[in-house]
Amino acid sequence: MKNKFIHIAFPGLLLALLGLAAAAPHLGEVFTLKYPESWPQPVYDFQKNPLTKEGVALGRKLFYDPILSRDSTISCSSCHLSYTAFTHVDHALSHGIHDSIGTRNSPALVNLAWSWSFMWDGAVNHLDVQALAPITHPAEMGEDLAHVVEKLQATESYPNLFAGVYGDEKITGERLLKALAQFQLTLVSCNSKYDQVMRGEPGIEFSEQEKRGYELFKLNCASCHAEPLFTNGEFYHTGLPMDSLLQDEGRFNLTLDERDWRAFKVPSLRNIEFSYPYMHDGRFKKLYQVLNHYTTIRPGVSNLPYYKFAKGGISLDERGKVDVIAFLLTLTDREFLFNPEFAFPKE
Amino acid sequence: MRFSLLFLILLSAALSPKAQDLVLRIHPRVQGQELELGKETEGFQVETLRFYLGKISLWKGNKMVFQEDNYHLIDAEKPASLEISLNVPTNRAFDHLQFELGVDSLTNVSGAMGGDLDPTLGMYWAWNSGYINFKLEGRSPASPARDHAFEFHLGGYLPPFATVQTVRLPCKTSPRIHLRVDLDQFVTGLDLSKQARVMSPGAEAVELSQKAAQIFSCEE
Numbered sequence: 233m234k235n236k237f238i239h240i241a242f243p244g245l246l247l248a249l250l251g252l253a254a255a256a257p258h259l260g261e262v263f264t265l266k267y268p269e270s271w272p273q274p275v276y277d278f279q280k281n282p283l284t285k286e287g288v289a290l291g292r293k294l295f296y297d298p299i300l301s302r303d304s305t306i307s308c309s310s311c312h313l314s315y316t317a318f319t320h321v322d323h324a325l326s327h328g329i330h331d332s333i334g335t336r337n338s339p340a341l342v343n344l345a346w347s348w349s350f351m352w353d354g355a356v357n358h359l360d361v362q363a364l365a366p367i368t369h370p371a372e373m374g375e376d377l378a379h380v381v382e383k384l385q386a387t388e389s390y391p392n393l394f395a396g397v398y399g400d401e402k403i404t405g406e407r408l409l410k411a412l413a414q415f416q417l418t419l420v421s422c423n424s425k426y427d428q429v430m431r432g433e434p435g436i437e438f439s440e441q442e443k444r445g446y447e448l449f450k451l452n453c454a455s456c457h458a459e460p461l462f463t464n465g466e467f468y469h470t471g472l473p474m475d476s477l478l479q480d481e482g483r484f485n486l487t488l489d490e491r492d493w494r495a496f497k498v499p500s501l502r503n504i505e506f507s508y509p510y511m512h513d514g515r516f517k518k519l520y521q522v523l524n525h526y527t528t529i530r531p532g533v534s535n536l537p538y539y540k541f542a543k544g545g546i547s548l549d550e551r552g553k554v555d556v557i558a559f560l561l562t563l564t565d566r567e568f569l570f571n572p573e574f575a576f577p578k579e
Numbered sequence: 580m581r582f583s584l585l586f587l588i589l590l591s592a593a594l595s596p597k598a599q600d601l602v603l604r605i606h607p608r609v610q611g612q613e614l615e616l617g618k619e620t621e622g623f624q625v626e627t628l629r630f631y632l633g634k635i636s637l638w639k640g641n642k643m644v645f646q647e648d649n650y651h652l653i654d655a656e657k658p659a660s661l662e663i664s665l666n667v668p669t670n671r672a673f674d675h676l677q678f679e680l681g682v683d684s685l686t687n688v689s690g691a692m693g694g695d696l697d698p699t700l701g702m703y704w705a706w707n708s709g710y711i712n713f714k715l716e717g718r719s720p721a722s723p724a725r726d727h728a729f730e731f732h733l734g735g736y737l738p739p740f741a742t743v744q745t746v747r748l749p750c751k752t753s754p755r756i757h758l759r760v761d762l763d764q765f766v767t768g769l770d771l772s773k774q775a776r777v778m779s780p781g782a783e784a785v786e787l788s789q790k791a792a793q794i795f796s797c798e799e
Contacts, residue, residue, distance in 0.1 A: 280690060357708040360690035364698055364705035378699040405699035409691035486707060487737065488781060 259399055260284035263414075265345065268422050268431065271460055274345035276359060276417060281410045283417065286396045289577070291415025293393070294408065296576050299383055300367055302375045308366065308412075309576070311338040335478050337514030340507040342500055342568070345417045346461050352496045352512040353483040354467060360413045377405050384408065421502045421568035422460075429562070430460070438562065444552075445559025452526075452546045453556070456498045462563065467495035471529035471541045475513055482512070505564045519560060523553045601667040603635065603676075606798075607655050607760045614762060616655055621763050623719035623729075623771075628655035628762065629702060630713040630791075631682050631695075635665060637673035637750075644671045650682060652695040652702060676750040676758070680792050681712025681743035684736040707779065709736050712743060713791050715762070721771035729771055733788045735780020742784050744792035757798035764794045 263283035265274075281287075294300065298307040336352055350356035356365060367375050384390040384403050391401035398407050428436040438446060449457075458464040467483045474480070474494065483492035496512045510516040516525070529545030548556065568574075607614040607628055610621050617624055633650035636643050645667045654660045682696070687709050691698060702711045711734040722729045735742045750756055768790055777783045 277690070355707045357688045358690040361698060361703070361705075361708050364703065368705040378701070381699055404693055405697045406691045406693040409698065413691070488740075 260286035260397060263288050263418070265418065265420065266422075267420050268427065268460070270430075271422070272346065275348045276345040276413075278417075281360065281413060283414050284397060286393075287411055287414040288418055289415075290393050290397050291411040291413065292574075292577050294412050295415050299387070300375060300380055308363070311366075312341050335480060336512055337509060339499055340503060341416060341419050342421045342502050343461055344419060348465055349497065353486055354497055355486050359416060360409045363409055363412045377408070381405060381408060419568075419574060421565040423567045424502065424565040425562040426559075427460075427565070439558070441555050441558045442562055445555035445557070446562075448548065448552050448556050449559050452548065456540075457501050462501040463498040465498065467492060467497050468540050469494040470496070470526075471545065472511060472515070472525065475515070478513060480513065501560060502563050503565055503569060504560050506569060519557050520553060523548065523556060527553070601665045601754055601756065603663040603665055603756045603758060605632070605653055605661045605663070605758050605760060607661075607762060609761075609763045614655055621767065622721065623717055623763075623766050625655070625715065625717040625762060627714060627716040628760075629653065630680060631702070631710065632663075633679045633682065635663070635676070635678045637665075637667065637671065638675040638677060638747075639671075639673050644673050650686070650695055652700060672752045674749065674751070675747055676756060676797055677745065677747045679743055680746050680795075681734065681788065682710040682736070683743050684741060686710070687736040704734065704779075709734055709780065713788065715765070715791075717766075719766070719771050719775075722775040723772055724775045729766075729775040730778060731776075731787060732778045733784045733791065735784050737780065740780045740782065740785055742780070742788040744788055746792050746795050748795060748797045750797035751799065759796045759798055761794045761796070765791055 261284055263285050265278075265283060267274075295308045295312075298304045298310075300307060339352065344350075344359055347359070350359065350362045351365070356362045364377060367377055367380060381403050384394075385401075390403065394403050394407060394411075395401045397411060425436065425438075429438055456464055456466065456468060469482070472494075481494055483495040483497075484490070486492070504510075504519065508517055508519075510519070510522050516522050526546045527548050529541045531542060531544045607625075609625070612620065614625060614628065616628075617626060630653050631650050632653055635645075635647045635651075637645040645665065647665060651663050652660060686692070686696070696710070698705075702714065703709070704711060711732045713731070713733040715729075715731045717729055718727045719729055720727055724730075733742055748758075769787075774783070777787055
């Protein structure tokens with residue numbers, strides 16, 4: 233088997249020394265993140281938040297615990313379900329506390345250690361601080377981090393669990409956020425049929441149709457949905473007409489740079505079969521709708537010079553579209569989707 | 580590599596000459612008087628004043644004689660935060676004080692932090708990652724907003740709207756530095772009827788951050 237993995241691990245001694253210098257966790261058993269050798273280095277700086285088994289378990293418990301919301305009705309998993317690639321499938325726009333609706337579709341949580349920006353517009357610059365957004369957004373979890381920390385400190389179980397990770401029972405914003413990040417960093421999907429074919433695993437091959445789809449994909453899509461993560465992490469305006477109600481200007485809101493007007497982050501296409509609805513506002517339910525959009529973009533949607541689809545959309549005939557979809561389905565990673573380590577923690 | 584670096588640091592800390600505590604005392608003021616939160620003076624009142632003061636250094640001419648790398652959250656509501664102890668080696672003469680008003684861009688992209696940088700402290704923007712460098716809230720009849728409120732949450736680290744300011748002030752050698760923050764200079768320098776609320780990064784935040792950097796001085 234050519235199934236080689238890189239292991240990120242830290243020798244205990246080095247860890248203990250770093251632990252002196254920073255508030256980094258220095259207890260517990262080292263957790264090794266597995267990913268294929270051919271992948272790029274993760275972006276996430278694990279030295280500032282070394283993974284431990286206890287830290288990951290704590291993060292997982294927090295991820296599934298509605299204690300993070302004001303009326304204890306919703307947790308992270310309400311919008312990011314593990315068996316749907318950690319996205320929220322029923323609603324185009326994620327429902328939050330008091331049933332108020334956020335303005336964007338919840339993205340799939342996958343291979344986050346390789347992302348250098350978060351959210352559809354990249355407004356969040358680090359995985360650690362991502363959770364602040366749902367926790368403090370009135371339309372989502374409607375809580376204040378300081379209050380969440382107080383609530384956790386007052387529970388029976390959490391102080392002890394934090395002590396197991398950080399050495400003492402004090403719960404802080406930093407510790408809470410880093411634990412949540414630890415769990416999310418373990419959400420690595422790298423065992424789809426595509427990955428197995430790429431690794432040359434015996435007996436696993438693309439069908440003729442998948443092969444044709446892969447070639448078309450490399451030609452038309454991979455410049456943005458770059459292998460092996462299926463995103464280049466950049467932001468583009470894909471010619472979607474603006475939803476007149478939401479008036480979402482995308483990354484422009486953040487940078488105030490006209491080149492970012494209506495630009496959204498290129499999402500990974502891993503597990504795309506399960507992460508519908510699609511696009512930042514969840515406007516498409518089916519993959520063929522996404523492809524129909526790409527093939528019908530007309531020139532002039534935007535005449536800004538940097539616009540990628542200035543000359544019109546991607547040209548694919550009906551058969552080509554079906555082939556591309558067949559390829560996209562090879563990105564489904566059942567081991568990831570149904571991994572019991574990612575599911576609701578049963579004690 | 581890391582080991583030796585760490586040992587060097589520990590070693591140099593152990594061998595360094597005796598240090599004394601130099602106190603940097605911060606004095607938020609209005610019209611030369613110590614600030615009283617909620618009290619009306621000069622046609623305005625301040626309800627909240629909080630800012631980050633970091634990377635404090637002392638200089639003798641062009642030579643840096645002392646440097647700290649961390650950040651302090653100054654909060655007018657918390658008297659203890661108005662006094663910073665600096666571990667300066669004895670007999671170090673200096674003539675300038677330098678610090679950053681706000682948090683630098685590297686720190687802004689480094690994930691969750693603890694201590695004075697803990698995101699529970701209300702100085703972090705959840706939906707547009709980054710620290711709020713300087714927060715001033717209050718009321719003035721000049722403000723057309725509801726309850727005549729004014730609110731300035733200044734921050735942002737992405738170019739071209741980076742807001743962190745380096746402040747360098749003449750400052751005499753002394754075991755106690757008194758750093759004045761003249762808030763009336765900031766407020767009266769604005770036209771509150773047009774600009775009473777800046778709460779996100781952008782050109783306005785940059786302009787106001789530059790103004791905020793002007794209101795510091797060392798008491799002679």
